[in-house]
Structures are given as C-alpha cells and as structure tokens.
Amino acid sequence: xxxxxxxxxxxxxxxxxxxxxxxxxxxxxxxxxxxxxxxxxxxxxxxxxxxxxxxxxxxxxxxxxxxxxxxxxxxxxxxxxxxxxxxxxxxxxxxxxxxxxxxxxxxxxxxxxxxxxxxxxxxxxxxxxxxxxxxxxxxxxxxxxxxxxxxxxxxxxxxxxxxxxxxxxxxxxxxxxxxxxxxxxxxxxxxxxxxxxxxxxxxxxxxxxxxxxxxxxxxxxxxxxxxxxxxxxxxxxxxxxxxxxxxxxxxxxxxxxxxxxxxxxxxxxxxxxxxxxxxxxxxxxxxxxxxxxxxxxxxxxxxxxxxxxxxxxxxxxxxxxxxxxxxxxxxxxxxxxxxxxxxxxxxxxxxxxxxxxxxxxxxxxxxxxxxxxxxxxxxxxxxxxxxxxxxxxxxxxxxxxxxxxxxxxxx
Amino acid sequence: xxxxxxxxxxxxxxxxxxxxxxxxxxxxxxxxxxxxxxxxxxxxxxxxxxxxxxxxxxxxxxxxxxxxxxxxxxxxxxxxxxxxxxxxxxxxxxxxxxxxxxxxxxxxxxxxxxxxxxxxxxxxxxxxxxxxxxxxxxxxxxxxxxxxxxxxxxxxxxxxxxxxxxxxxxxxxxxxxxxxxxxxxxxxxxxxxxxxxxxxxxxxxxxxxxxxxxxxxxxxxxxxxxxxxxxxxxxxxxxxxxxxxxxxxxxxxxxxxxxxxxxxxxxxxxxxxxx
Numbered sequence: 001x002x003x004x005x006x007x008x009x010x011x012x013x014x015x016x017x018x019x020x021x022x023x024x025x026x027x028x029x030x031x032x033x034x035x036x037x038x039x040x041x042x043x044x045x046x047x048x049x050x051x052x053x054x055x056x057x058x059x060x061x062x063x064x065x066x067x068x069x070x071x072x073x074x075x076x077x078x079x080x081x082x083x084x085x086x087x088x089x090x091x092x093x094x095x096x097x098x099x100x101x102x103x104x105x106x107x108x109x110x111x112x113x114x115x116x117x118x119x120x121x122x123x124x125x126x127x128x129x130x131x132x133x134x135x136x137x138x139x140x141x142x143x144x145x146x147x148x149x150x151x152x153x154x155x156x157x158x159x160x161x162x163x164x165x166x167x168x169x170x171x172x173x174x175x176x177x178x179x180x181x182x183x184x185x186x187x188x189x190x191x192x193x194x195x196x197x198x199x200x201x202x203x204x205x206x207x208x209x210x211x212x213x214x215x216x217x218x219x220x221x222x223x224x225x226x227x228x229x230x231x232x233x234x235x236x237x238x239x240x241x242x243x244x245x246x247x248x249x250x251x252x253x254x255x256x257x258x259x260x261x262x263x264x265x266x267x268x269x270x271x272x273x274x275x276x277x278x279x280x281x282x283x284x285x286x287x288x289x290x291x292x293x294x295x296x297x298x299x300x301x302x303x304x305x306x307x308x309x310x311x312x313x314x315x316x317x318x319x320x321x322x323x324x325x326x327x328x329x330x331x332x333x334x335x336x337x338x339x340x341x342x343x344x345x346x347x348x349x350x351x352x353x354x355x356x357x358x359x360x361x362x363x364x365x366x367x368x369x370x371x372x373x374x375x376x377x378x379x380x381x382x383x384x385x386x387x388x389x390x391x392x393x394x395x396x397x398x399x400x401x402x403x404x405x406x407x408x409x410x411x
Numbered sequence: 412x413x414x415x416x417x418x419x420x421x422x423x424x425x426x427x428x429x430x431x432x433x434x435x436x437x438x439x440x441x442x443x444x445x446x447x448x449x450x451x452x453x454x455x456x457x458x459x460x461x462x463x464x465x466x467x468x469x470x471x472x473x474x475x476x477x478x479x480x481x482x483x484x485x486x487x488x489x490x491x492x493x494x495x496x497x498x499x500x501x502x503x504x505x506x507x508x509x510x511x512x513x514x515x516x517x518x519x520x521x522x523x524x525x526x527x528x529x530x531x532x533x534x535x536x537x538x539x540x541x542x543x544x545x546x547x548x549x550x551x552x553x554x555x556x557x558x559x560x561x562x563x564x565x566x567x568x569x570x571x572x573x574x575x576x577x578x579x580x581x582x583x584x585x586x587x588x589x590x591x592x593x594x595x596x597x598x599x600x601x602x603x604x605x606x607x608x609x610x611x612x613x614x615x616x617x618x619x620x621x622x623x624x625x626x627x628x629x630x631x632x633x634x635x636x637x638x639x640x641x642x643x644x645x646x647x648x649x650x651x652x653x654x655x656x657x658x659x660x661x662x663x664x665x666x667x668x669x670x671x672x673x674x675x676x677x678x679x680x681x682x683x684x685x686x
Binding site for chain 1: 580581589602603604605606607608609610611650651652680681683
C-alpha cells in the first residue's frame with residue numbers, strides 16, 4: 001500500500017526577480033527589482049499584483065553629432081552645462097531616475113469556456129507618469145483545442161520634462177534661458193489585440209496575434225536634439241555660449257509627429273519533445289513612421305536530471321529607420337517638419353544571445369539565473385552624410401549585459 | 412452508484428482508455444448489482460427479506476459485513492448498516508418537515524446491529540430489519556476498481572465515483588491530479604487539492620437537510636436516538652491511503668457533530684470540514 005500524497009493547492013504564488021542591465025562605455029545602467037504576487041481564489045479566479053522598482057543611471061546620447069573640437073551643452077534642466085571632449089559622441093550624463101510601477105489584475109472564468117481579465121497599471125518616474133487600464137476575453141472552442149481572444153489596453157501618460165518640454169525645432173538655449181520651454185505634455189495610447197491559439201497535437205501548440213496600436217499626443221523625447229550643420233562641411237554651426245554657459249553649437253530639439261499607428265503580427269510555435277521544449281516566435285511590425293521591424297526569437301529548454309534545466313536563447317531584431325530620422329539637419333536646406341536623430345528610430349540590427357539555468361530547490365521552489373549579451377549596430381543612410389561626417393562613426397555599436405536572478409515560491 | 416462515475420487516464424491512447432474504462436465499469440456494475448438495496452434477488456435483497464431466517468453469504472459480502480461490524484464497534488453504535496429504515500421517517504427535502512418522536516420510536520425497534528447475529532459467514536436478523544451497504548459500498552468499489560486499473564496498465568489513472576475517488580499513482584504530464592472540493596451552498600467556494608497518491612472521500616451533502624425553528628437537521632442520522640446528528644458539518648472530505656479508509660474517517664467524523672473538527676485533527680489526516 002502506497003501512502004496518501006495529497007495537499008491543498010497553494011493559494012499564493014510569489015515571483016521575484018532582480019535584473020541588471022548594463023550598457024558598455026558607462027551608458028545606461030538599470031537595476032530592477034520586480035515582484036509579482038498572485039492570489040488564487042476558488043473556481044480559478046486570480047488576483048495579481050505587480051511591483052517594479054527601477055534604478056536608472058548613466059549617460060544617453062543627446063542626439064548631437066561628434067565634432068573634432070570640444071562641444072558644450074546646456075543641461076535639460078536649463079541650469080548648468082557640460083562639455084563633451086573633441087571626437088567623442090555627445091552623451092548627456094545627467095540621466096538618473098527611479099521608476100516605480102504597479103500593476104493589478106483580476107482574472108476569472110466566465111461560463112465553461114470563457115476567461116475574462118481586467119487590469120490596471122501605473123508607473124511614476126521623476127518626469128513621467130503613466131496610468132492605464134486593460135481588459136481581455138478569451139474563449140475556448142473545439143474541445144479547448146482552439147482559443148480565440150480579444151483585448152485592449154488604454155494608457156494616459158503625462159510627460160513632466162525636467163525644465164519643461166522644449167518647443168520642437170527650437171535651439172538649445174543658454175543656461176538659465178527657458179523661453180522656449182512649455183509645460184507638461186501628455187499622450188494617449190490605445191492598443192487592441194486579437195489572437196488565436198491552436199493545439200495541433202499533444203506536443204505542438206501554435207498561436208498568432210494581430211495587434212494595433214495608436215498613440216496620440218506628445219511623442220517627442222524632450223531631451224533629444226539634432227546638430228544643425230553646414231551644408232558643405234557637415235560640421236555643427238558654431239555658437240558663442242552666454243556668460244553663464246550654454247551650447248557651443250546650434251542644436252535643435254527634435255520634432256516627431258504627434259500621432260503613430262502601428263500594426264504588428266506575431267506568430268509563435270511551441271514544440272515539446274521528450275521533456276525538451278522548442279519555443280520559436282516571429283514578429284513583424286510596421287508603422288506610419290515607416291519603421292518596419294522583424295524579430296525572430298528562439299528558445300530551447302533542455303532538462304538536466306529531474307529538477308533543473310538550461311535554456312539557450314537567441315533573438316535577432318532588425319528595423320528600418322523612421323522616415324524623419326536624420327543624423328543632423330542641413331543649414332542650407334529648409335528645415336523639415338519632423339526630425340529626430342534618436343538612434344532607436346534609426347536603421348539597426350540587434351542580436352541577443354543568452355543562457356538561462358533553472359533549478360528546483362529542496363523545498364520545491366523555482367530559481368533561475370539568466371545571462372544575456374545584447375549587441376546593436378546601426379547605419380546612417382549614406383545619402384544623409386554630409387562632408388566630414390562620412391569619416392566619423394556616427395552610429396556607434398551598443399553592447400549590453402543582462403543578468404537576471406529569479407525566485408518563485410508557492411504557499 | 413447513484414452518481415456520475417468516471418475514469419481518467421493520463422497518457423496512453425484511446426484504446427487503452429477504453430479498455431480501462433470498460434474493466435472499471437464492469438466491476439462497478441458487478442458491485443452495484445450485488446449490493447444495491449434497490450435490486451431484487453441480490454444478496455442484500457435476500458438478507459432484507461429473510462424474515463428472521465439465517466442467510467449464508469459469500470466471502471466478499473462477509474468481508475463487507477465484517478467491516479460494517481468493525482465500524483459499528485469503533486463508533487459505539489453510531490455507524491450502523493441497519494439504520495436505513497429510519498429513512499421512512501426522515502425526508503430531507505429542505506423543508507421544516509421533521510418527524511414526530513412516536514414515528515421515530517416506532518422505527519427504532521427495527522434498528523441496531525447489536526440485535527444481529529453475525530458469525531462464520533452466516534447472518535441472522537430480526538424480521539423487519541434491513542441492511543444497507545450504501546455507506547461503505549461506493550468506497551469499496553473505488554478501491555476494487557483501482558486494483559483492477561493497476562493490474563491492467565502502468566498508465567496513471569483516476570477513478571471517481573460521485574466524488575469518492577482514488578488514483579493509481581501520480582500523473583506524468585503534470586505535477587498532480589487536481590481535485591476540486593465543492594463548497595456548501597450554490598456559491599461554491601471550492602478548493603483544489605493536489606493528489607498524487609491515495610484517495611479522497613466525502614461525507615455529507617450540503618443540499619440535504621431540514622430546517623425547523625431555526626435548527627438545521629443534517630441528513631446524518633444517529634441510529635441510537637433516531638434523530639439527526641446535532642451540529643453535523645455540511646460536508647467532510649478526508650484524504651487517506653484508500654478510499655475505504657477515507658470514507659470511514661469522514662463518516663466517523665460526521666457522527667461526532669460539534670466535535671467533528673476535533674476528531675479529524677487528532678487523526679493526522681488531511682481533511683476539509685465545511686459547516
């Protein structure tokens with residue numbers, strides 16, 4: 001006779017992770033602590049709370065181009081300036097923020113085959129406030145082999161820029177001059193997603209999602225500028241800084257459209273073979289800023305013994321530049337209506353390679369450690385290079401290390 | 412079995428699931444045919460119509476009667492397979508229709524295992540008395556069917572006869588068998604149990620009671636008084652090595668009424684008691 005082995009299903013699920021993200025050359029460093037607490041109620045109803053605290057430091061490209069001479073800039077706050085050595089990529093090193101984000105979600109079955117979810121999210125940074133609501137419904141068909149879902153999320157964000165949001169395409173001014181600054185800005189984002197997942201066999205699951213996203217409002221990065229350059233040499237037009245300090249060249253604040261519509265198609269397949277799981281996904285995204293992107297993501301989970309596994313991960317990402325992406329602005333041509341030199345709107349490829357190791361502790365809790373390397377390399381369209389710009393590295397590679405430790409326990 | 416019965420297999424193919432289900436169904440029908448008090452001609456019918464004559468029984472019936480006698484002893488007469496005749500007085504339909512003491516007294520004369528002579532596979536009962544193995548038969552059937560499923564396949568199976576259930580072992584495709592325990596009332600505050608080995612049995616039925624002068628009369632009757640056990644929990648579920656053991660413990664606890672929880676806590680068994 002084998003003795004009984006039974007226990008009440010755990011009611012609490014605690015999932016905590018500590019993530020380090022660090023870009024090389026002292027660019028952005030993020031230490032992020034995330035906790036997700038799930039309470040399971042009778043009849044598969046669940047309440048989920050999430051809390052994330054990010055601590056961000058480091059330097060981020062200001063958008064200005066390299067010069068053969070030292071360059072000075074006014075800080076985003078308008079109070080103080082900083083100098084970038086000759087030949088260096090201008091980085092704004094005042095980037096320092098703490099972000100606090102909370103989420104709450106309720107999920108419950110409706111009838112035999114439906115699942116209704118609704119949630120709320122909010123986050124606060126020094127210069128940014130996000131609030132959002134979301135809801136979705138999933139319905140099972142075909143003996144639960146097919147699930148069709150629809151959902152939406154609506155976010156209302158407000159941008160409380162340090163020193164006020166600059167008027168687009170106006171110049172960076174001397175220290176203390178805030179005459180081109182405006183008050184708080186806001187934006188609304190609506191996301192709608194439709195999905196279907198299908199069990200093909202007991203080892204094979206596929207899913208596909210279409211999502212639509214519409215953002216309206218202030219979509220600029222208030223801290224990004226473009227260098228206004230000579231149409232022949234490609235060098236930044238010089239400027240005499242004021243007595244209190246200020247920019248040594250003409251730098252214009254970026255200008256993005258106040259509307260962005262994105263469509264994306266996501267497909268995923270999971271294949272189970274003798275304990276191993278292959279998880280591959282592909283996403284195609286296109287938007288009316290003319291950014292097209294492709295993401296290919298493959299993970300392979302490989303069990304080691306009964307209680308641990310390793311999971312190699314490879315991700316490839318590529319995107320085309322936004323139609324208004326400009327390395328710099330040509331002084332000899334009329335100013336475009338929209339322009340940004342933000343490298344994230346440029347033409348680049350990125351590869352992530354990583355390995356995760358997970359194991360069960362003696363008291364049946366899950367632990368894992370993930371280490372990943374991210375490398376990004378971009379190119380400026382050849383037609384945008386003016387004069388001396390052709391001999392400079394205008395789009396330096398970005399490398400980052402990601403280390404994450406996760407711990408999950410049930411009670 | 413008077414309730415939905417199911418066999419779940421984890422893995423294997425359709426053919427195997429069909430074969431195990433058929434084996435289990437045949438065994439369940441065999442036990443039902445043999446021990447149901449609603450059928451004419453079976454051993455229970457022969458005992459209940461014996462009119463005071465001795466009845467010879469086979470080994471399997473003897474085993475169940477031995478078990479019933481043991482339960483009678485350890486419950487000091489609280490569990491009694493001759494108490495079924497009290498159902499003539501008690502109809503648990505949710506109304507306030509409680510019986511008169513005279514009616515109960517009238518029936519009590521025909522209740523009591525102590526009045527039965529039981530030895531050497533021979534049972535002699537006074538005329539008018541009846542036995543009913545309903546309180547132990549379903550759990551016995553589950554355990555028998557588990558043995559049959561185990562001998563037929565290594566594929567893990569669960570056998571569930573109307574909430575009294577057992578498994579042949581832990582499932583392979585997930586950590587445990589997930590068993591829901593229905594809560595009292597319509598707004599079922601169900602809990603879920605992870606079962607890897609062993610059995611669960613439930614006594615009580617939250618929907619069967621009488622309500623009179625604000626007092627709730629559960630359908631658990633005490634054969635010593637003929638009255639409903641005062642303050643019996645609405646339902647008790649117990650986990651144990653076998654379904655028979657689980658059923659025995661939940662029944663014994665139920666008879667304790669107010670002290671059901673105390674009794675269960677002393678047994679060191681996983682249990683859920685609902686009031």
